[in-house]
Amino acid sequence: MSGSIPPDLRGRRARDPFLVAVSTLFTGVQRVRSLRAPVVPRARPVDRTLRLVVQEVRREAADVVALRLAAPDGRVLPGWQPGSHLDVLLPSGRRRQYSLCGDPGDRRTYRIAVRLLPDGAGGSAEAHRLSEGAEVPVLAPRNAFPFLARDRYLFIAGGIGITPILPMVQAADRLGADWRLVYTGRTRASLPFLDDLAALPSGRVRIRADDEHGVPDGAGLLRGAAADAAVYCCGPAPMIDGVRAAFAPGGGATLHYERFAPAPIVDGVPFEVVLGRGGPALAVPADRSALDVIRERRPDVAYSCRQGFCGTCRVGVLDGDVDQRAASDQGDGSMLICVSRGKGGRLTLDL
Numbered sequence: 001m002s003g004s005i006p007p008d009l010r011g012r013r014a015r016d017p018f019l020v021a022v023s024t025l026f027t028g029v030q031r032v033r034s035l036r037a038p039v040v041p042r043a044r045p046v047d048r049t050l051r052l053v054v055q056e057v058r059r060e061a062a063d064v065v066a067l068r069l070a071a072p073d074g075r076v077l078p079g080w081q082p083g084s085h086l087d088v089l090l091p092s093g094r095r096r097q098y099s100l101c102g103d104p105g106d107r108r109t110y111r112i113a114v115r116l117l118p119d120g121a122g123g124s125a126e127a128h129r130l131s132e133g134a135e136v137p138v139l140a141p142r143n144a145f146p147f148l149a150r151d152r153y154l155f156i157a158g159g160i161g162i163t164p165i166l167p168m169v170q171a172a173d174r175l176g177a178d179w180r181l182v183y184t185g186r187t188r189a190s191l192p193f194l195d196d197l198a199a200l201p202s203g204r205v206r207i208r209a210d211d212e213h214g215v216p217d218g219a220g221l222l223r224g225a226a227a228d229a230a231v232y233c234c235g236p237a238p239m240i241d242g243v244r245a246a247f248a249p250g251g252g253a254t255l256h257y258e259r260f261a262p263a264p265i266v267d268g269v270p271f272e273v274v275l276g277r278g279g280p281a282l283a284v285p286a287d288r289s290a291l292d293v294i295r296e297r298r299p300d301v302a303y304s305c306r307q308g309f310c311g312t313c314r315v316g317v318l319d320g321d322v323d324q325r326a327a328s329d330q331g332d333g334s335m336l337i338c339v340s341r342g343k344g345g346r347l348t349l350d351l
Contacts, residue, residue: 048140049089050077054132055109060192063116064160065128068102069136070109080104082167083145083258086112088127089137095312096123099163099258100141101193103170110138113192115160145258147171150230153179156221156243158235159186162193164258165234173200182221184208184239218242228252237264259307265289271342275351277318290337290347298351301337308339316350 056068069086071077081104085097102111114127130136147168155172157165162183172179181204185191188209197205208216221243225231228251233243240257247255268286273294275282284293291313294301303313308326316334321343326336337349 050138050140052110052136052138054130054134054136057130057132060113061115062189064113064190064192065116066101066111066113066192067127067130067136068109068111069138074108076107077110078140079107080110080141081143082147082171083164084141084143085145085164086110086141087139088112088123089139090123090126092123092126094123094126096127098127099145101163101166104167110141113160113163115192145234145256147232148230148256149175150254151177152226152229153177154222154225154229154231155179155181156184156231156233156235156239157181158184158239159190160192161233161235161239161258161260162191163234165232166193166196168232169197169200169205173204178226179204180224181205182208184216184221184235185210187211216242218244218246222246225253231255233257234260236260268341269344271344272346273337273342274319274346274348277348279351281346284342289339290341290349294337294349294351301351303338306338308336311336313338318348318350320345320347322347 050071052069053072054067055070056066058066058068060066080100083099085099088096088098090096098112098114100110101113102109114124116128117124145164153168153172155165155169165181169179169181181197183191183197183205186209188194188207191207191209194207197207210216216239218239218241221233221239222231231243231247231253233240233255234257237259240259243257244255247253249255265287268288270286271284272281273284273290274280275294275297280297282293282297284290289306291301291303291306295303301313306313314334314336322335323341323343324335325341326339335347335349
């Protein structure tokens with residue numbers, strides 16, 4: 001009979017009381033569970049820290065040292081592309097970015113270079129004190145200055161600005177592209193990696209020392225660039241600003257540049273920052289960043305890139321309107337004090 005209960009082994013058609021009880025208990029447990037909010041496992045933060053050691057220290061110019069870093073066990077390191085940099089965690093706790101200037105095909109070592117600043121600021125003195133065998137934590141490579149495949153290139157490097165440019169030049173040469181490099185600096189003795197450049201085809205690299213040829217202008221550095229060339233530029237801020245002013249887009253030409261120092265503030269308005277509720281109020285002029293002013297009162301405030309991409313100087317905003325100027329500032333109740341500003345009036349920061 002359709003829908004009837006089949007007999008058990010003893011010919012009984014009634015439901016087995018034990019199985020009915022088990023089924024009822026199971027159904028009840030499932031219903032109780034369905035009333036509870038689902039438990040979503042918390043995402044664990046990804047630790048990108050690589051604990052490396054200094055394998056080699058090499059002086060590349062009068063005030064420039066190159067550091068070759070490797071894993072203590074010699075393991076393969078994360079890959080990178082020209083234009084990438086490392087976040088280096090210095091012994092003092094400072095975090096600084098240094099461009100990778102070695103060979104991307106070498107998966108066992110990273111090479112960076114550091115110029116000693118006149119006052120030892122920015123962590124440069126710490127980096128120069130590192131010796132072979134020293135432990136150096138770094139964050140895995142990141143790229144804020146990507147190298148794009150093109151047929152023609154003009155590379156312009158000023159001093160330590162050669163560090164991101166050198167792997168690009170070598171990559172362009174391997175690709176068989178039509179490329180040229182203009183390399184400028186105060187003197188030839190101040191220019192690192194001249195030996196690396198000497199290994200490249202002659203006639204494509206022009207060394208232009210200021211004490212021999214005078215300080216170049218943007219138009220002079222761009223002279224002779226193909227109409228459809230990709231121009232890659234890195235170096236001192238005045239050099240970059242001169243190239244930007246002289247660059248004429250059109251005909252397929254593109255300009256790509258990376259700064260090692262923050263861009264000048266040209267359209268800011270004055271405002272005040274208050275360091276915590278009831279804390280001191282500091283005046284921030286139109287041409288200075290909040291970070292620079294705050295550091296005068298709080299020298300230990302955390303910062304790194306000073307260009308709004310690393311996130312080190314992010315602080316909470318307790319009150320006030322933020323002029324958000326960093327791509328990573330999303331109106332989440334915080335701001336990057338190296339770039340973002342107040343919209344006039346007063347900002348109260350969680351400092």
